Amino acid sequence: MPKYIVEGGVPLKGTVKIHGSKNACLPILAATLLTNEPCTLNNVPDISDVHAFLELIKSLGGIATFENGTVNVHTKEITGDINDEELVQQMRSSILLMGPLLARTGKVKMGFPGGCVLGKRSVHAHTHALNQLGAEIVADEHIEATATELIGTKVLMAEASVTATENAIMAASLAKGDTEIHFAAMEPHVQDLCHFINSMGGKITGIGTHTLFIEGVESLKGTEYEVTSDYIETGTLALAALLTGGEVTLENIVPGHLDSFWEKLEEVGANFELTESTVTLKPLTEGKSFQAIEQLKTAVFPGFATDLQAPFVVLLTQSEGGSKVFETLFEGRLNYLEELEKMGANVESHNPQQATITGCSPLKGAKIKSCDIRAGAAMVLAALIAEGTTEISNIRYIDRGYEALDEKLRSLGAKIQRVENFNRTRPSTSVLETTEVES
Secondary structure, three states: OOEEEEEOOOOOEEEEEOOEOHHHHHHHHHHHHHOOOOEEEEOOOOOHHHHHHHHHHHHOOOEEEEEOOEEEEEOOOOOOEOOOHHHHHHOHHHHHHHHHHHHHHOEEEEOOOOEOOOOOOOOHHHHHHHHHOOOEEEEOOOEEEEOOOOEOOEEEOOOOOHHHHHHHHHHHHOOEOEEEEEOOOOOHHHHHHHHHHHHOOOEEEOOOOOEEEEEOOOOOOOOEEEOOEOHHHHHHHHHHHHHHOOEEEEEOOOHHHHHHHHHHHHHHOOEEEEOOOEEEEEOOOOOOOOEOOOEEEEOOOOOEOHHHHHHHHHHHOOOEOEEEEEOOOOOOOOOOHHHHHHOOOEEEEEEOOEEEEEOOOOOEOOEEEOOOHHHHHHHHHHHHHOEOEEEEEOOHHHHHHOOOHHHHHHHOOOEEEEEOOOOOOOOOHHHOOOOOEOO
16 A cells, blocks of 8 residues: 655745646536536546546446546446446545436436545435435435436525535536525535536526526536636645745635635734735744634635645644634544644644644654545645654545645655555556545
8 A cells, every 4th residue: 555755844845736626526527427428628637536436437338538637528328327336435426426317317326425534424415405306315225316307496405515515506407497506515616516517508607605596408518628726735735835934836726715724824824925826835934933823613615624624733733822623514524633643743632523732843753644635635744844754654545635746745845755565656546445435
């Protein structure tokens, strides 16, 4: 199994371009199933989740290729039966196949999705939304859904779930009549899915709000589309630059996707400059240090992103004073704190979702593991500032969400190496573990 070996203490310097968004790309790939015409996607990240999702599309009868950041998909004829249980269990995003398959074929049968271990993640929000559109669903040993015809209606989401909202959007796009989706998630990747469907001839308005209006159409056409940049990668690399005291410019960003993040950086006293499509992170002025914050509380967009909570906590370990952390979305998301404690972080856990981080703790290299995609990135950030050598295992999680993170960091001067236990340099879906969940 591959691992990272990191030597800490090197300030990052240089310029890098942010890749396309993992969380936008996967639902957009699912939405290509809504048409029998070819679709081309550009700015697609080269990550294991994308390759796994393309394999799922192929297993349904579609044709899919990926080369140099461009994906071509053609699902002229598809089935509603997903027989590849291993790929379904590999990632939570496989649930995104429900909406488009119901809309296109009138049925779907699949196993329960897997992904990163982030606590209990029910499919109720998905079944609740699709039920309202006319689907009959049985979720027992498998998920089986049928719909003679999807009918537009007022859909009240059970929760502001991102993937459930995306399933409802895709199903409603080909439903008969008009649909209103209330309490919809409004994250940037949900917005990107809506823009993609509109580029196919869909009719979605209210994009970027909690209420979406969808006029169902008889069919959607093929299209070419560029996936939005990854705001989680932007935040992760910004934190890496700040923590190491270097000067780094990140290109191809959308600053508005990270308003809550920039606000928290200002609160800790970080030094950075934003333009319309870049951010430059700079060292603190001499004699200054990062400051603790009253509370880092995750929330649905436009609140602070749960996917940036773990990386930001690494910055809090280097901030003067005590900072409270409150993870509101996933009860298992603070499990990585045990790994930070191995490195010397001062952590007081109050319950599975709340902790206090007391800063200015010198971190030391240790053998640690990645608990999920974003916790894995946080371990890398901690290793970049730790004294000595850090060995990070379970990096298959990181491969699922970040394209060649080690290569990107090395381009900025980091001393990080990927060590393989087999003769290949990048991951393939055939060797990935299949018992975790998606973030």
